Amino acid sequence: MRVLMLTWEYPPVSVGGLGNHVYCLSKFLSQDIDIDIVTIGNGKAPAKEQDGRVTIYRATEYPIRMPDFATWVMQLNMALAEKAIDLAGQRSYSIIHAHDWLVAYAARMVKVVKSLPLVATIHATEAGRNQGLHNDLQHYINSVEWWLTYEAWRVIVCSNHMFHEVKNQFQLPEDKINIIPNGIDATGFQLTAQGDVTNTDEALIFFVGRLVREKGSQILLEAMPQILTEVPGARLVIAGKGPMRDELVSRAYQMGLADKVDFPGFIDDETRNRFYRQAAAAVFPSLYEPFGIVALEGMAGETPVVVSDTGGLGEIVIHGVNGLKALPGNPDSLAANIVMLLNNRDLAEKLVDNASRLIRERYDWRVIARDTAAVYRQILSVQNDRLPSKIAAHLPDGDTDKAGAYQLRSSLMAQRLNFRKGEG
Structure with missing residues (x-):
């Protein structure tokens, strides 16, 4: 299995805790799975970096002056999408895993172009951060968060609190959400000097x-x-x-x-x-x-x-x-x-x-990586089970996952729309 992860933050870029989460998760997932990470570069870190079975690709932002935050987000996603689609043309991925709303556009583009199932981790919500939505930008971010959860096959959250927050805000069915906590690598807190x-x-x-x-x-x-x-x-x-x-x-x-x-x-x-x-x-x-x-x-x-x-x-x-x-x-x-x-x-x-x-x-990362890999495998298992045998018989070896995702997209879209309307 090879997984494509999309994240706007990854070491050495560190704004909150998202980058460290992706770093640790990918490190422990890579014991059994090949992981490719597409993120944005900072002009200092290498464009491509190999860390065991984790490969980090850093896209280059457009050299265009951005008038506002929303424009920057769109340009960020275009750069990430270009890099991700190029990679997906060179190698076969099983899953896309997107981290938070800032990469939603890129994740959706890769999903559609390459007919791949999408997993989304929602680390926080705009309404939760601000105790409500108070301006146009916050409403915009909230709508992108909803869209990402709508486009995803599965949504991962880190706590029971976030389970209910995401379920209620975005009207998600409970069986679409998995609770997998964040982890901690206690060895990173050992002292290298005394005093x-x-x-x-x-x-x-x-x-x-x-x-x-x-x-x-x-x-x-x-x-x-x-x-x-x-x-x-x-x-x-x-x-x-x-x-x-x-x-x-x-x-x-x-x-x-x-x-x-x-x-x-x-x-x-x-x-x-x-x-x-x-x-x-x-x-x-x-x-x-x-x-x-x-x-x-x-x-x-x-x-x-x-x-x-x-x-x-x-x-x-x-x-x-x-x-x-x-x-x-x-x-x-x-x-x-x-x-x-x-x-x-x-x-x-x-x-x-x-x-x-x-x-x-x-909260050991090995346990968290194991539970995340189980979500991936459950998606692929369901995808393969739903692929009709007549279609599968005519597919080249290795194309089953992609064809299944392509065939299921329309029916899943209809089901989710019905759920949003209260019909499902």
Whole structure:
């Protein structure tokens, strides 16, 4: 089996967690499956890169000035589609796997031109990120997300929360959606150097992530006065970059916390790992979190975690067992849980031990790759079963999958349209 993956983000390009997800998934899938990844280049990474059985192809963006974001998305997809269709003309693929709406147009073009089944992973939704749709751009993105799920044979989501979000927003039948969680490679959180990242005896409270409203760093900052009342020796580190950074720094000064809050900006993996080892608590107070990979990263870093009880975070963390959960958007609840953790070393050790066991048993990338490959094989099995024997008898060897996909497209389209109309 050979799978063609489409993603706009892939290392060294890293904006959110999508690129790392595709990297890890493809790495472990490639133990049994050949994986070709088509992504966009950044002018520095090679146009073609071989990593075991994973081959990365980086398309070149058009040298045309783009007036707005929507135009950039279209040009991105044209570049990806050109590269993907060219590759599909040279080798035989079994499945296309698209990651999020930004590659929807390219994925659909390859699907139609090459008559291939499409799998789509929806990592987050525009309505979820923004607690609704408030402008034309958000409505546009939402419509592309719906279109991608409509065109896909199967839709993969990372949590029960996302299952219901995608099902309800895009009116998908339940049996079209598979829940496969994100994973964590705990070896990536091992230290290569010893020693604390900061020379302090204070109890470090550590946040790392994009500094955007949905990640909730502003809630953590508002909780600090109450935390310091109970634990005067606490110190907050907010690592990462994003549009809220200046606002957060200004707010820390307004609150008189400038000497108790550090903003180191973007940090590399080694620095992140050293912060995790030194921190007394890793805190992720997100307002919207489809999965919550940051909680697993904190657990892999052997740090007790406090999260907001929302989305995927609320599913990963069992309160008092492998972490603590606070009310979303509530600084008082967040402060109370952090204080409880800082003042109870036995609790902290128990949470870390249980979290380590959870990572090994449920969130290992080998398990996630196995479950993803099972989705691929189920699609191909159904596709082959539905191909009439009279047609199959006249096909050249190896053409069964493509012919089956071509024949089924019209009937599946009709079924999905009927479902949208409430007739199926």
